Amino acid sequence: MDSSVQQKLARYETFVNESLKKDLQDALDARNVIYDQISEYLKLGKDIEIIKSNGLKEMKTQVDIGSNFYVQAKIPDTRYIYVNIGFGFHAQLTLDEALTFISKKEVQLSKKADVYTQKASQIRAHIKLVLEAMAEIMKLDPNPRPRLDM
Numbered sequence: 001m002d003s004s005v006q007q008k009l010a011r012y013e014t015f016v017n018e019s020l021k022k023d024l025q026d027a028l029d030a031r032n033v034i035y036d037q038i039s040e041y042l043k044l045g046k047d048i049e050i051i052k053s054n055g056l057k058e059m060k061t062q063v064d065i066g067s068n069f070y071v072q073a074k075i076p077d078t079r080y081i082y083v084n085i086g087f088g089f090h091a092q093l094t095l096d097e098a099l100t101f102i103s104k105k106e107v108q109l110s111k112k113a114d115v116y117t118q119k120a121s122q123i124r125a126h127i128k129l130v131l132e133a134m135a136e137i138m139k140l141d142p143n144p145r146p147r148l149d150m
Contacts, residue, residue: 024123031116045102
């Protein structure tokens with residue numbers, strides 16, 4: 001293989017490893033963050049349903065204040081709940097309003113996650129395309145030499 005072909009292969013390999021694979025990981029990480037948010041909202045929805053079905057007017061619970069460190073909390077009035085509505089804002093909502101908001105937020109977050117899933121699929125396709133192009137380039141070489149990666 002002449003040196004220009006080897007340089008092109010090296011550039012393609014660098015592009016795949018340093019650019020495309022990093023972009024793929026970023027897209028998957030962003031999607032996982034959204035899935036975590038969806039999970040939290042669905043858990044909140046289940047908790048609200050439990051409060052409503054049991055007719056709880058007050059309750060005791062444990063609250064995670066970070067790093068899996070829990071403190072006991074007493075909720076004197078369960079008619080209202082504060083819900084994170086985004087951008088650092090919290091709104092005081094009734095339980096029914098909170099359930100409505102949660103269902104809408106779950107749909108919105110699912111659409112956002114789908115965008116990242118599509119982006120990841122496109123990046124995977126680009127990676128496959130570049131790797132196939134590299135394989136074709138190596139097949140065209142009249143004197144193929146095995147590549148030793150260490």
